Amino acid sequence: MIGDFVTGFVYIPRGLALILRPGLRRYVILPVIINVVLFTSAFVLLLEHLGGWLDGLLPHSFAWLAWLILPLLFLALSLGVFYTFSLIANLIASPFSALLAERIELQMGGRPPSANAGLKQALRSALIGLMTQLSALAYQLIRLLPLLLLFLVPVVNLVATSVLIAFSAWMLALGYLSTPMGNHDIAFREVRSICKQRKALILGLGTGLVLLTWIPLLNLLALPAGTAAATALWVEKLSPAHR
Template structure:
């Protein structure tokens, strides 16, 4: 059985093999520029954001400040990195979709079902990313609001971690599914049916995003890993949940 960690390991080796590595350098450059600009901005504003949050803590909870402060720090850090990730993937989506198609063709010997030209694929990928944002942002806003509710905000860090894993699974596993004409709604249904492979894959990818600089090299491997996960866990699920006949 192909697990999430094996898929990511194999995927990273794949994208830097001859024939595929030329497709990863431009996404890596995009990520580098966005992360550098974002890090510069955050370092200049992080202290002010944290002071603003702490100023909103009601006086009757002052005795819990020793616990609330580190929870605010963790929540804010999670939100910042989560936002960085959304921005970088919005920009890099056309390149990642194209990379996923190349990996699928190399590994399976067949082109994706919805094979498109580079320009059309790029435009469609941007549209798909906007659909994803429409799904993610309201839920992200809800978590943000919960982070301001006294006592309830103690649950904010684990909720952000779980949500990040789910979003990373949606973000990466959507590349091969979009290439094979699986709708966004149907993609989410397939991910929910195989919730354990989905969350473990998303959790490992989330961890990769937290490794400074190394994530520039590892995230393209997550794209290839998503193709391997698609082939093993999701391709042969029918639209109503029934298993399809194995492909020959």
């Protein structure tokens, strides 16, 4: 299990390396622009409202523990904001991410359905990718809202931080993997089913995605790098040839 977790995590630096390959950079430009706009907006939102949010979540009776509680709440709030903006970025960039995933799979020896087809098939793949991301977004939001309510309950919101990190790791992995798998007409329900068979591997990838999303500057590359990492993992670990 630990070996699978580490293997999944290591796909993140591989994704960062993949997007620098010749022939792929033109597919990276638009996702990066989308990421820059959205993550800059997320950062501005945190700067403007973080202090007020932290004051509202810290009970006065626990003020003497502020040195311990505030860093945890800061981590949870910043992760929550960046995670939410990641969902939006994935949705907006889904057609471009689908093309990037397709080109990466071709370079790795795979054969996406639209690899040798024309514009019509490429548009169809982009539409399928968008629908898959919409399904993934709906699935995540339904489960995210009850979790966010826990942050309104004093003391419980401390436990909710670790739950949010694990939730974000799993959901980010599912969201990114749905792009290369969607290129093969795999519905989001089947994506979840396949991922459940390799939970440690998927959580390793997701943990790397959480860190990539949270680290300043690197998170500007999170969308294309995450897509590349998920595509490489799909080709080498989850595709029918490896199941």
